[in-house]
Amino acid sequence: MASNPANNNIPDIVIGRLPVYLRALNRLTQEGEEVTSSHELGRRLGISSAQIRKDLSHFGGFGKQGTGYQIAYLEEKLRQVLQVDREWKVALIGAGDLGNAIGNYRGFTDRGFHIACIFDADEEKIGATVGGLTVQPMAEIESTIRERGIQVAMIAVPAEHAQAVTETLVDAGIKAILNYAPINLDVSKRDDVHVQYIDPVLHLQRMTYYLKG
């Protein structure tokens, strides 16, 4: 949840919605559409059309009055804004069940990411193949990340090791961490390191609040 002075100072909450818009635009393209509007996007996403227009207006006028948005053009612009008009190499730490699933997931490519290396602490896993990559020992994290200029990492190790792994990654130059371990990471020493979390239980617990019996 690190805040950050990027180019301007566009609210992070707006940045968080851009990938959602981008995903919806991908979908529209797949469906063969070429033009859309803030109303159509809003309907599909359950977001008001005004919000979509306001969000997009932070980055310039991407639409045409009376017509709407050219989907291919808007996708291109959003990819530029989010800097996913290139491919980011990602380091994956952890080759257990979860690491395997992440390593084999086909959904990163085409959306700006490419898993470039995998590490695990378990002697038995080192040398194994996950998603076409050879699992490397933890001791090689720092050198590999530095040599290959990797800035993005995913943590899929047990909670008790996640903080130590984080410190190794940050020391190696990682600037963005997606943490699958169910624990909050302390990166308060580095204000240029971004952390995001994935914990399915958090989402489930948020929904059970509303359920009956």
Added chain:
Amino acid sequence: MASNPANNNIPDIVIGRLPVYLRALNRLTQEGEEVTSSHELGRRLGISSAQIRKDLSHFGGFGKQGTGYQIAYLEEKLRQVLQVDREWKVALIGAGDLGNAIGNYRGFTDRGFHIACIFDADEEKIGATVGGLTVQPMAEIESTIRERGIQVAMIAVPAEHAQAVTETLVDAGIKAILNYAPINLDVSKRDDVHVQYIDPVLHLQRMTYYLKG
């Protein structure tokens, strides 16, 4: 993102933070602590202490002035509020790589959830074992969910099938869906069905906005 008239009308954004607090309290307990304060929690989570106090105050006074919060007591109260002081049966749809990882994940138990059944459309996967459960055919979704009174489901099927699966689930009586497919689900017809999303790429794209070069 369905909003909802639960007991009172406490902001959903507050509900969303409670599981995070609960997770941090679990951690403190594991570390052997018995008492904490809004300041300590805030420091660990990167949230202001005032916000934590305000959030908790919606549900009653759980703390003691001068002392702070009794961790075990606060955990218990939060579990009650979130209704995770019981175990919810969860249906898992999809037994591919992702479904396997979810099915084998040990982190649901102890936090209020228990995967009760798994379904897949692929003939070859039916009958296989995932996390100790036998994969059932899709045709059995509705009857199984009804008979066992299941209200919570996770979707781990390809994006193109996610909407159809959602409709089956909702017809069967499911009230909470955690969707791993990278697509927005339309449940606008049912205002008592809650949906949450997990898409790692969304988190990654949100961070690359802030990276340099």
Added chain:
DNA sequence: AACTGTGAAGTTTTTCACAGCC
């Protein structure tokens, strides 16, 4: 007629700051 982009208005959320208690 349909749609964007945007100031202004309205609403929600967060922070402040302090009385009251241990």
Added chain:
DNA sequence: GGCTGTGAAAAACTTCACAGTT
């Protein structure tokens, strides 16, 4: 002295509503 719980103030965010364009 340290902490909670909470009204009041401040800040952030969303929606309204409409001028301007196609």
